[in-house]
Amino acid sequence: MSIDLGFLVFLNYDEDAGARQALDDGLSLFAHAEALGYDSAGVRVHHGVRTLTSPFPFLTAAALRTERIRLSTGIIPIGWEDPLRFAEDAATADLLSGGRLDLGLSSGFVKDAVDPADRARRVEERLSGIISAVRGDALGDAPFRSRDFAAADSTADVPASDDGDVAPLPHGPYASAPQELYAFPRSPGLADRLAYGAGSLSSALRAARLGLNLVLSTIHSEATGPTLGHTQAELIQRYREEFAQHHPDRTPRVALGRSILPILDDEDRGSFLRLKEFYDALVTDDGQYTDSSRGGGQASPLYAGDPAEIVERLAADPSLVLIDELVLTPLTELSVAQKKRVLTSVKQTVAPGLGISDRNLQPK
Known part of the structure; x- marks a missing residue:
């Protein structure tokens, strides 16, 4: 298969004084990934916690430190977004990056005390408002x-x-x-690079109807197949069918997240083995939670160990043949140096076995 390779990181920090360091660490990871030949570099956005909360200034800074790599957000919770300001900030950052932004959205209405039908309606209304603003439609008086x-x-x-x-x-x-009110500036093609982080079939079908690309993570709220890969493979097929029905002139992109941890030598075993054992105790190899109190859903196991074994396990995942991009999600417990090592080892030892080429590798 021929797919792109990206990565997604959380820029967490322990104290207010550590926020600048977390941002600098993120920028260094983006530059490192571009030098390795990664196709995209992304960040996760959360509000109210010590992590990245304002993606557009960070992505603009990343654009100034890189030249080619696509810049993305894992998800931006739309419950906190104003469509006009989102469109203005996103277009400005996209223009400064030379059109390299891929923006993932999510519902962000987790704490709303509304019934599921009302919640779905409100999510779709907010998504439609953001799409309209980015597309350049009139937003009213x-x-x-x-x-x-x-x-x-x-x-x-x-x-x-x-x-x-x-x-x-x-x-x-x-x-x-x-x-009538319009969002300015406008960045050509940005509306076609909006994606939705779906955690269920219904949210994936909503994304298809609205013409959004699809982002799937390492967890899922439903368990319709024997493994997460089977569940997500069925979802991707249904999503593509729905997208073709509503937008026959476009072909959507699907990105899929997986946590991969190659162990190459004694240094890796000393650094990563305990972490591997911790994650193996949480999720089985077939993606089932070991703690039944977590409720339903499935999660991706940690693909850790010998690179050849990792390639074999990933190749057996039925969802990988249906995607456009594999997104590496390094574990948050890793240091910056360890994340760089993982980015390097995945690109050099796992990606070739999955048919991911070095077409974007920068000459030394």
């Missing part, structure tokens, strides 16, 4: 008119028009009648 500015500042020297109404301000695009 402008919230300000020159009359409002004059009323807010009675000392302002604002000329009156012939009919007694307030004339447009000379330094802004405001008129005395309501205007």
Whole structure:
């Protein structure tokens, strides 16, 4: 198979003083991945915790330190996003990157006390608003008119028009009648690079109807197959069928996350073996949680050990033949140096066995 190879990291930190270091570490990982020939580098976004919360400034900084690699977000929780500001910030970052942004979205309405049908409706409305804003559609009446500015500042020297109404301000695009509101700037092709992180079949089908690409992670809320790979393979097929029905002129992209930990020598065994044992105690090789209190769903096992064995196990995953990109998700417990080692070993020892070429490898 011929697929792209990306990676996704969490930029977590322990103290407020460590935020700058976490950002710098993330930028160094992006540069390292580009030098290795990775196709994409991504970050996960969370709010209210010590991790990356503002992706667009970070991705803009990453764009200035790289030249080729695609820049992505694992997910951005849309429950906290205003469609207009999202479109403005995303387009600005995409233009500065030369059109290299791939933006993953998720529902972000986890704590809303609403019934499932209402929750689904609200998620779809927010997604539609973001898509429309990024696409350049009108978002409704402008919230300000020159009359409002004059009323807010009675000392302002604002000329009156012939009919007694307030004339447009000379330094802004405001008129005395309501205007439709659009997001500016616009970045060509960005709307086609929006994706949705689906954790269920229903959310994947919603993404297909809305014309969004698909991102699947290492966990899933449903267990319809004997392994996570079987469950996600069925979901991908259903998603592609639904997408073709609603958008026959486009071909969507599907990205799939997996945690891979090659163990090459005694140094790796000393660094990674205990971590491997910890994860093996949480999830079985077929993707079942060992703790029944976690409820339903499935998770990806940790693909750790000899690279040849990792390739054999991944090749047996039925979902991998249906995707466009395999996304490496290094474990959060790893140090920056360990993450760089994993990025290197996966690219050099696992990727070739999966048919992932070195077409993007930078010359030394």
